[in-house]
Amino acid sequence: MKIAIATDDGKTISAHFGRATHYMVVTLEQGKIVSREMRDKLNHDHFAGEEHAHEPGQPHGFDPASQSRHMQMAESIRDCEAMVCRGMGMGAYESLRYLNIHPILTEIKDVDKAVSAYLDGSITDQPERLH
Numbered sequence: 538m539k540i541a542i543a544t545d546d547g548k549t550i551s552a553h554f555g556r557a558t559h560y561m562v563v564t565l566e567q568g569k570i571v572s573r574e575m576r577d578k579l580n581h582d583h584f585a586g587e588e589h590a591h592e593p594g595q596p597h598g599f600d601p602a603s604q605s606r607h608m609q610m611a612e613s614i615r616d617c618e619a620m621v622c623r624g625m626g627m628g629a630y631e632s633l634r635y636l637n638i639h640p641i642l643t644e645i646k647d648v649d650k651a652v653s654a655y656l657d658g659s660i661t662d663q664p665e666r667l668h
Contacts, residue, residue, distance in 0.1 A: 539564050540655055541614040541638075542648050543622035547575050550646055554625035556580055560614055563652050570652065579610045607632035614638060621651050624666045642666035 542550055543557035551557035558580055564572040607629045614620060619639040623646065633640040642663045645651040654660035 538566075539614075539617040540619040540621060540652070541576075541617040542651060543578070543620065544648060547573075548648055550621060550623050550643070550648055550651055552623045554620075554622045554629050554640075555610070557622065560617075560620075561648050562614065562617060565652075565656065568656055576613045578613060579606075603628050604632055608636070611636055611638060619655070621645075621655070621660070624668060627667050630667055 539562055541560040541562050543554050543559075544551055544561050545558045547559065547561050557578055560576045560578050562574045562576055563570055564574075610629070611620070611633055615636065615638075617638055619641055620633055621641045621643060623643060625640065625642065630640050630642075640662070641655075641660060643651060643654075643660055644663065644666075645654060645660070651660060
């Protein structure tokens with residue numbers, strides 16, 4: 538199984554999914570880490586010049602253009618079962634769920650501590666970290 542962690546440096550979990558520049562992808566087998574891999578991640582900077590409109594009354598991040606951006610951001614982790622970060626918007630959260638990638642929002646800042654918590658089952662999703 539593989540989990541992805543949104544990060545810029547491979548050590549600290551990003552405070553915002555959309556701004557993170559990389560994923561640390563950790564492969565787990567029989568409760569142990571067997572490999573780590575840094576993968577590039579599209580982020581808000583890649584989409585800076587694009588229009589960003591949504592219908593009146595529609596929540597931010599759910600318009601077709603935003604959903605397309607979220608899907609592009611997740612393309613490089615389609616082989617992962619979960620994605621850990623410290624914050625994200627509801628649109629991105631739902632896009633990951635649509636792709637069958639379990640989003641986990643956590644207060645944990647350290648990548649290694651989050652992986653350990655994932656392995657021992659103590660990490661929990663904190664939806665109050667959605668914005």
